[in-house]
Amino acid sequence: MSVLVNKNSKVIVQGFTGSEGTFHAEQMIAYGTNVVGGVTPGKGGSTHLNKPVFNSVQEAVDKAGANVSIIFVPPAFAADAIMEAANAGIGVIVCITEGIPVNDMVKVKEYIKAFNCRLIGPNCPGVISADEAKVGIMPGFVFKKGRIGIVSKSGTLTYEAADQVAKAGLGISTAIGIGGDPIIGTTTKEAVELLMNDPDTDGIVMIGEIGGNLEAIAARWIKENGNKPVVGFIAGETAPKGRTMGHAGAIVGGHDDTAEAKKRILKDCGIHVVDSPAQIGNKMAEIIGVTA
């Protein structure tokens, strides 16, 4: 098994017929993801990439049994798309869209509490369970099958970590890109917890960055409940205070959300912290006892 998505997931694409949705749906299908269709309001009944197009998520659930959705709709409509998916009973909602207004997400976060669903993102690369399902925009070939889980706020830094893990003689079970926005559906701690409980994951790479306290909360949880080794990296040691570094959430506000403070907390909680991002893979291999 793996977490969140696997070869049995029935995936739909919201914003299916748009350029982003089309491009990445093709890539996901090529990877072997079980894409059962897509949603574009007003284009229901047609087909796109040889898959059915539905007018609503509810229709996709009723007719195609969809249980996972990936969202590519523009920022002004993304909050609506997430709520529609939750309302229709989708279990795992992955929102790739970048640039959703924060106050929209405040409302979304509250709204989806009433439903049995898990939101990943927004502003994230998605989720991949190696050789089973890619529900995201990551380059699939980098994620060689194995038994290491990854939790990360960032896209390309996730690919970097997966590549290093593979080059060190290991591989990936599931990689979860939780996103870099101030409000996200699944926190670092929740993603780590999923991987801790996954029998097919032996070790976890946790990649964070400046801003907020998600990594600190995850670290304290790991200290109490962890049963697998965790390698941690926090990006942004050299970022100045008060300037946003690309991700809307990556901004140093107080004393506790600098890279230095976070690394100290992680170390105190028994996490194997690497200072250089070039050492993520080697560190994990050293702990697991594998040589490439």
Add this chain to the structure above:
Amino acid sequence: MNLHEYQGKSILQKFGVSVQRGVVVDKIEDAVASAKKLTEETGTSWYVVKAQIHAGGRGKGKVQETDSNGVVLAKGIDHVEEKVKGILGGHLVTAQTNGKGKKVNKVLIAEDVYYPGVSEPSEFYMSVLLDREKGRNIIMYSTEGGMDIETVAEKTPHLIFKEEIDPRVGIQGFQARKIAFNLGLSGDAFKQMTIFVTKLYQAYEGCDASMFEINPVLKTSDNKVIAVDAKVTLDGNALYRHPDYAAMRDISEEDPLDVEAGEAGLNFVKLDGNVACMVNGAGLAMATMDIIKYSGGNPANFLDVGGTADAERVEKAFHIILKDPNVKAILINIFGGIVRCDRVAQGVVDAYKNIGNIPVPIIVRLQGTNAVEAKKLIDESGLNVHSAVLLQEAADKVKQVLA
């Protein structure tokens, strides 16, 4: 997006929040006439002249050219021109600016609100912001107004209160009353505070702000409650639904290089180091800055070129980076996923040739799709470009060129 005090106050007023009234002036000649008009509207006979810059600490800050503070009191219409002269057009240095200070292009001439009356005036602190952990907006407030809130948080944390707002229903009456009680108010002032807080929160949601900081909120001697200052930051992602606020952007307050980069679709932040970088993805960009430090350098910038690192973008990024005379080397770090490395490599080579001579060594690290072809392309280009595949290799090469 940050706003000036006068812009923030104009938004607050639109939502019915009481503010200290004022007029904005950008020419000394207009100062006296504007002040007279303010007196007609408000009855004030004293005036507070306030520099309008995007930085806090104006009151204690000094204008370099005149030694005036950034906020001064003019005790009568005869003193207005002289006080405005001391600030307008000068460079104001505060605890939040650099040593050169910020040029003051506008001043706000505001009414005096600390007049004597039936009771003593008192100052409070109030802000509205997102509690990221809870995913909800909160109102943070304190009896210790007019002071630096970080100092209050350090020395007397029990004097800072927080009220969490449920996004489904917004601020409720009992919450506004609790805030007014906690601030020690009664009678008329109590009632005015409940109105102030309610409207303030509604303004926060209504204008899609990401931060309000009102310091001080003043209870006047005749029991009115008003915002004397307003630090308003709007959510850049929500500006599409507020074109009138988007037009309030003051580019002169921003670093010109950041503005140029933004126009080219690059996410750029200028820093003070000696090794520039060009990366795809914000997280990897921060990690690359960290690698530079571990290689003995200091990052000269943050630069995320985004998903499409084509020749045109790479060339623009080069132009922006090379404007900084402190740059001794450039590290390009691209993890090719959807974007192919050989295309990026070709982009680097083409951009290099278009620019002509780049006077500093370049280290290009390309990993991911078609990385091998990309390395070959770089190695055979005959340019002053070092290629690397692993991140550690790139770090080692940075160390070499700095040595």
